[in-house]
Amino acid sequence: MFLHFFKNTFFIVAVTIVSCISPSTHKSPSHASAEAKTTPIPKKDKKLVLGANQTEAYLPLLKGKKVGVVGNQTSVVFKENGGYTHLIDSLISLDVNVTKAFSPEHGFRGKADAGEKVVDGIDPKTGVPIVSLYGSNKKPTQQQLDGIDILIFDIQDVGVRFYTYISTLHYVMEAAAEKNLTVLILDRPNPNGHYIDGPILEKKHQSFVGMHPIPIVHGMTIAEYAQMINGENWLAKNLTCDLMVIKMKNYTKQTSYSLPIKPSPNLPNDQAINLYPSLCFFEGSPVNAGRGTAHQFQVFGSPGLDQNYFPYRYTPQANDGSKHPKNEGKLCYGRDLTQERQLSKIELKWLLEAYQHSNNKESFFTSFFSKLAGTEKLQQQIEQGWTAKKIRTSWQEGLETYDTMRQAYLLYP
Structure with a gap:
């Protein structure tokens, strides 16, 4: 058509x-x-x-x-x-x-x-x-x-x-x-x-x-x-x-x-694409989101996370998707999400627990984090100890206004 x-x-x-x-x-x-x-x-x-x-x-x-x-x-x-x-x-x-x-x-x-x-x-x-x-x-x-x-x-x-x-x-x-x-x-x-x-x-x-x-x-x-x-x-x-x-x-x-074709080097499969909106926040932190591994945007970890809390270990290495991945050659502690169920929302729990169990909260967020989030409020909410539920509630008014606006442009039911 x-x-x-x-x-x-x-x-x-x-x-x-x-x-x-x-x-x-x-x-x-x-x-x-x-x-x-x-x-x-x-x-x-x-x-x-x-x-x-x-x-x-x-x-x-x-x-x-x-x-x-x-x-x-x-x-x-x-x-x-x-x-x-x-x-x-x-x-x-x-x-x-x-x-x-x-x-x-x-x-x-x-x-x-x-x-x-x-x-x-x-x-x-x-x-x-x-x-x-x-x-x-x-x-x-x-x-x-x-x-x-x-x-x-x-x-x-x-x-x-x-x-x-x-x-x-x-x-x-x-x-x-x-x-x-x-x-x-x-x-x-x-x-x-x-x-x-x-x-x-x-x-x-x-x-x-x-x-x-x-x-x-x-x-x-x-x-x-x-x-x-x-x-x-x-x-x-x-x-x-x-x-x-x-x-x-x-x-x-x-x-x-x-x-059927990777849309970019670090989104290799359906799981990565589904987890990408939730894990990309880590690009504005010291946490590696799987770049330099075979499971890009399906694992996360950092040398600066509590190794007693996070059971999963991996070491990012240069590969076709990332010539110089974050924490290259360093043992990272984090989570393996390759078997996580499909999401129909942004999952905040991994970001919150990474911050809460970071060995250096003062330097957890970089200036890039607010660019990704589109607001400084998310960083402030996390630093103030807001729960995921409370943070998500703060998004609702904006989402409802946006959803009303986008209806005029939809081509598919």
């Missing part, structure tokens, strides 16, 4: 007529909620069809145009036999003129460490020039967009505020709006799309790991999120990006989806 959202008009290309939302026309929350409740839920036996796999829907839009692709190793078209072809390879084989690629954090092939500078280059298979959006510039320059008629955005997200692909999305939309280019989004599932949770980001803590006033777990697909960026006027200078969306078929917020 293909939706085209103009700034002030609707344009629908599909065999079946569907309702949609213009990004510049914010529907009332009550209307959006009622509409979501009456949307038929796809039957379980219907196969999920990703946006990228609906070639017949977007190929006519690309013919005769110079195309730029914002993508990485997850930008693929899956085959019936279980294999896949990279989107760029697929487009070129169909005589689409792909003139340039843009890569987010971790690079075009997803090999770079978190936070590592990614440089420009050439795709060795196709010869297409690659512009890094995680190096000297995180936003495409107008010169870099010269000679492009349309931008495709196709990246697998995990639905978490500090996962920087949505920040890249923001800057791509902003640059495209300034250049008067259309952004075509090939939608993909959100593996953490079944819930929303966490504190709302405060404006003074805006950064590339948190650009918008949303909770940590936002509960939207990448296309829904793009609509919200437009609809809430989050782009600079009140710009609105011209969006086209290829919706998924037979997808709901409760659709279980196991990612």
Whole structure:
């Protein structure tokens, strides 16, 4: 199903007529909620069809145009036999003129460490020039967009505020709006799309790991999120990006989806992706969250935690996912969460017990912690001895307001 959202008009290309939302026309929350409740839920036996796999829907839009692709190793078209072809390879084989690629954090092939500078280059298979959006510039320059008629955005997200692909999305939309280019989004599932949770980001803590006033777990697909960026006027200078969306078929917020390709080097499996919103807080502390092990974001530990309280031991070592992991070569005491049940909330108990059983509480939190949390309040609450239940209660008003806002942009029940 293909939706085209103009700034002030609707344009629908599909065999079946569907309702949609213009990004510049914010529907009332009550209307959006009622509409979501009456949307038929796809039957379980219907196969999920990703946006990228609906070639017949977007190929006519690309013919005769110079195309730029914002993508990485997850930008693929899956085959019936279980294999896949990279989107760029697929487009070129169909005589689409792909003139340039843009890569987010971790690079075009997803090999770079978190936070590592990614440089420009050439795709060795196709010869297409690659512009890094995680190096000297995180936003495409107008010169870099010269000679492009349309931008495709196709990246697998995990639905978490500090996962920087949505920040890249923001800057791509902003640059495209300034250049008067259309952004075509090939939608993909959100593996953490079944819930929303966490504190709302405060404006003074805006950064590339948190650009918008949303909770940590936002509960939207990448296309829904793009609509919200437009609809809430989050782009600079009140710009609105011209969006086209290829919706998924037979997808709901409760659709279980196991990612066949790692979205980044340190999210190797479903367990890591599910635990990521809860364990990433440790990135703003001396605690290692599994980087430098085979169980990234599935274990945590530190030499500075009480070894009598924490039974699990491991020693982080340099590996493909992390060239210099935190506490490299040091014995860490912590917990193994590889067998933990699937979460439908941010679990605070591990953060609280790590702080409570730290040998140096005064230096437990770094300045990065508040950027991840989006607020200084969480650190203060932990230092003041708040329980997890009390902390979670303090999030509820913000979550309810956010949930009302996001209803206007949802494409799936």
